[in-house]
Amino acid sequence: xxTTDINLLCAMDLGAILDLLWAILYRFEVEIKQYNGxxxxxxxxxxxxxxxxxxxxxxIVDFTTSFQNGLVFNAILHRHNTKLFNHLLMHxxxxxxxxxxxxxxxxxxxxxxxxxxxxxVADAPDVISVLIYLVQLFDLVQVQxxxxxxx
Numbered sequence: 237x238x239t240t241d242i243n244l245l246c247a248m249d250l251g252a253i254l255d256l257l258w259a260i261l262y263r264f265e266v267e268i269k270q271y272n273g274x275x276x277x278x279x280x281x282x283x284x285x286x287x288x289x290x291x292x293x294x295x296i297v298d299f300t301t302s303f304q305n306g307l308v309f310n311a312i313l314h315r316h317n318t319k320l321f322n323h324l325l326m327h328x329x330x331x332x333x334x335x336x337x338x339x340x341x342x343x344x345x346x347x348x349x350x351x352x353x354x355x356x357v358a359d360a361p362d363v364i365s366v367l368i369y370l371v372q373l374f375d376l377v378q379v380q381x382x383x384x385x386x387x
Contacts, residue, residue, distance in 0.1 A: 261364075261368060265368065265371050266280070266367065266368075266371055269371065269374060271283045271374075272286075277367065279374075280367060280370050280371060280374055281296065281299070283374055283377075284296055284308065284312065284370060287311070287312050287315050287377075288308050288311040288312060288315065291307065291308075291311040291314070291315075291323060292307075292324070293305070293307045293326075293328045294307050294308050294311045296308065298363070299361075299363040299366045299367050299370075300361040300362075300363050300366065301361070303357060303361055303366050304331055304357060304358055304361055305328045305329070305330075305331040305334055305335075305358070306326075306330075306331050306332075306333075306334025306335035306336075306337070306338055306354070306357075306358070307326060307328055307334060309334075309335065309338035309339070309342075310323060310326060310334055310337060310338045311323060312338075312373055313338060313341055313342060316377070320341065320345075321337070321341075331358040332354055332355060332358050335352075335354035335355075335357050335358055336354045339352060339354055342373070346376065348369075348372050348373065348376065349372070351365060351368060351369045351372070352365055352366070352369050
């Protein structure tokens, strides 16, 4: 659980302010998530792993490198609407195009805000940003009836 030094906050230290923001997001957006007996970050990790199981090039080992080429984000979208695009035509070396497609489709079609810049994720993904984006996708899945498509 993230912690913040109050003295640094009073001194308007940007790092401390960002740490506090992350602590709030973690507490109210991440920690409360539940999936198959897991909670918090583990719930999101196992949900993503289960969601993309069987998709080529989608092995989840962490919240950074596993997402750099965009295949996982697209697999999440495709899992819930296979008519959206042909996932088999995606290439792992086209990471900018893959990420741009995933973020654009999620925003344009389902209102998922583009919290991430595709170039940033492709070059140096931020674990907190990736996690918060995945939480947005997770929340959409959880509110849908089991018989309906999430997207």
